[in-house]
Amino acid sequence: MNEWKYDTASDLDQTLSERLKNFPREPDMTVFALRSLVALLIRGWLKIYHRLEIVGREHLPKNQSFVIVANHTSHLDAMTIASSLPLKKLHRVFPAAAADYFFNSVPKTWFSAIVVNALPFDRKVGKRQSIMLCKKLLQNPGGNVLVLFPEGTRSTTGEINSFKPGVGLLVAGANIPVVVCYLEGAYEAWPKGKLFPLPRKIRLIIDRPITFEHLSLSKNDVIGISQKLEDGVKILQESSAE
Secondary structure (H helix, E strand, O other), rough: OOOOOOOOOOOOOOOOHHHOOOOOOOOOOHHHHHHHHHHHHHHHHHHHHOOOOOOOOHHHHOOOOEEEEEOOOOOHHHHHHHHOOHHHHHHHOOOOOOOHOOOHHHHHHHHHHHHHOOOOOOOOOOHHHHHHHHHHHHHOOOOEEEOOOOOOOOHHHOOOOOOOOHHHHHHHHOOOOOOEEEEEOOOHHOOOOOOOOOOOEEEEEEEOOOOOOOOOOOOOHHHHHHHHHHHHHHHHHHHHHH
């Protein structure tokens, strides 16, 4: 009979705050329980306080990894998108968050890692390493969901800003479904600079998934993908206004 070997988590000697900054993180049942409890409260709050409406939920792929891209105007965005997915997938939903902003203090780190389950994305010096980390995340056979806001930061006007090409580098030549979404009302509910959210209605519109496996990592293709995804969000915005 083979000898049974027990290995403890590799980050067991670190404090919780230090462990939460790592990625990928070691499984932690306490964190899972807290995240699940807070997720239920957030879903109830979004439904009651913001009258959240989700259109096109049936377009979300099942039993495989995929990427969600959306416009970005509010701290409510990631939580709203996560609320569109089944609760059982909660711990497999990873919104990419700017490491220099969301992981620069203990309170932000705790909220970002425990509540949002954010993936720290280095938008200044380690972009390629961050993109490689995202690719590895999407290769997980269990089916992970990566949430991206290709504008890079929240819009200060509510308008959709230009998408950065990083998303093109991630999905070009890969058989990874990309789901385009449009968030309506999140800017009015909690714009950048406001301390507390307002009771405004939020609507999430989800489009059918698309793939870019037929394209290469050439500069033109990468920029073209980013532009196509940006146009996709704007088309959803226009359709919602009709």
